[in-house]
Structures are given as C-alpha cells and as structure tokens.
Amino acid sequence: MLPTFSLGPLVFPTAPLILIIGAWLSLWLLERSAQSLGLNHEAVYGLGVVGLLSGFVGARLAFVLLYWEAFQQDWLGIIWPLHTGYLPLAGLVVGLLGAFFYGRFHQLPPLTTLDALSPALVVALMAVSLADWLGWGGFGTVTAVPWAITQFGLQRHPVQVYELLGGILALAVWWRLLIRRQFEGQLFLVTTAVYSAARLFVEAFRDDAILTADGYRLIQFISLAILLACLFALRQLTHVTRNA
Numbered sequence: 001m002l003p004t005f006s007l008g009p010l011v012f013p014t015a016p017l018i019l020i021i022g023a024w025l026s027l028w029l030l031e032r033s034a035q036s037l038g039l040n041h042e043a044v045y046g047l048g049v050v051g052l053l054s055g056f057v058g059a060r061l062a063f064v065l066l067y068w069e070a071f072q073q074d075w076l077g078i079i080w081p082l083h084t085g086y087l088p089l090a091g092l093v094v095g096l097l098g099a100f101f102y103g104r105f106h107q108l109p110p111l112t113t114l115d116a117l118s119p120a121l122v123v124a125l126m127a128v129s130l131a132d133w134l135g136w137g138g139f140g141t142v143t144a145v146p147w148a149i150t151q152f153g154l155q156r157h158p159v160q161v162y163e164l165l166g167g168i169l170a171l172a173v174w175w176r177l178l179i180r181r182q183f184e185g186q187l188f189l190v191t192t193a194v195y196s197a198a199r200l201f202v203e204a205f206r207d208d209a210i211l212t213a214d215g216y217r218l219i220q221f222i223s224l225a226i227l228l229a230c231l232f233a234l235r236q237l238t239h240v241t242r243n244a
Contacts, residue, residue: 033116140207142156182238
C-alpha cells in the first residue's frame with residue numbers, strides 16, 4: 001500500500017518506521033497497564049525493554065548464523081543494514097527468555113506481570129500487521145467482497161486489516177475485564193485466547209500462509225494450540241479461585 005514515503009529528498013521505508021512506533025507505543029502501554037494493576041511500573045517497563053532488545057538481537061544473530069557464509073566476507077553486514085534479515089521465531093524465543101530472567105531477577109509476580117504485558121503484546125503484533133500491510137509483506141486469497149484490496153493485479157482479502165480488527169477486539173476485552181478481574185492471569189489468558197481465535201480465523205484467508213509438511217497452515221495450528229491451552233488454564237484457575 002505504501003512501502004516508502006518521502007520527506008524532502010529523503011525516502012524512508014514505511015515498515016521499519018511502523019515497527020519503531022509500535023515498539024514505543026507498546027512500552028508506553030506496558031507502563032500504564034502496570035500502574036493500573038499496582039505493579040512496579042519501572043521494573044515492568046524495564047522488562048519490556050529487555051525483552052524487546054534481546055528479541056531484536058536474537059532475531060538478527062539467528063539470521064546471521066543461518067546464513068553465515070554470506071557474512072564471512074562482510075562483517076559490517078552483521079550490524080548494517082538492519083532493515084532486512086531476521087528470524088522472528090528465534091527473536092521471540094530469545095526475547096521471552098530475556099524478559100523471563102529479568103522478571104525473576106526483579107521478583108515480579110508472574111501472572112500479574114503477564115496481565116500487564118497483554119495489551120502491549122497485542123499492540124506489538126498489530127504493528128507487525130500494519131507494517132506488513134503497508135510494506136506489501138503479505139497478501140490474502142482472491143475474493144470478490146466489496147472491501148477487497150488490489151494486490152499484484154488481483155482483488156484480495158485485506159488479511160492484515162482483519163488482524164488489526166482482531167487486535168482491537170482483544171484490547172477491548174482486556175480493558176473490559178480490567179475492572180472486574182477475578183484472579184491473577186485472567187487478563188492475559190482471556191486476551192490471548194481472543195487474539196488467537198482471531199488469528200485462527202484470519203489465517204484461512206491468507207494466500208501466503210506458511211504450510212507444514214502435511215499441508216496444514218502453521219499459524220492456524222499454533223493459534224489453535226494457544227487457544228486450547230488458554231481455555232484449559234482459565235478453567236483450572238477459575239476452579240481454584242472458586243474453591244479458595
């Protein structure tokens with residue numbers, strides 16, 4: 001839709017800018033949600049920064065290691081340019097590990113911290129979807145619906161817009177539950193379940209979906225697993241709370 005934008009004689013890629021704004025907005029929202037839940041907002045903000053930076057470095061280093069032969073003759077290429085060349089899954093794992101150990105060191109309550117993290121994580125995922133949309137990073141299946149967008153000469157489902165709507169729904173649910181949270185972890189589990197359900201639905205309309213060896217859509221499989229895990233955990237925690 002808008003892969004680049006101009007500022008005078010300078011031309012900037014849109015997607016990286018959206019991701020930077022999304023990271024800032026996620027950290028801002030994380031601090032506010034931590035305050036709302038009575039947490040040490042400075043420590044929780046630090047957890048977000050550590051998770052973000054470690055995830056960024058982990059995703060880049062994993063890409064470099066995977067394609068090490070291409071970087072052996074270009075050591076500067078490891079750190080520049082930084083607008084391409086990442087393994088998101090590796091970054092997610094490293095980022096989660098960094099945030100986990102930071103939280104343990106500062107003795108943050110795990111479940112309440114996850115509750116505070118929920119809206120920030122959703123906003124971060126929404127930023128990825130928006131960057132994907134503006135930068136032409138993905139595309140939906142061919143369709144004749146009135147709200148279709150033209151990509152590569154065909155009318156397609158705006159899957160990134162669907163993902164954004166799913167994120168908005170998840171954020172609305174988090175905000176609605178905030179004032180009547182019954183137990184620690186409820187906000188995180190419900191918000192994650194709503195967003196996972198949305199991605200499970202949206203992925204059916206993606207034409208560039210990642211497929212498993214058996215032909216299943218990988219994101220749908222992951223979303224379904226997360227959704228079921230959240231529902232099971234909600235059931236268990238609700239049972240424990242009622243019997244406490």
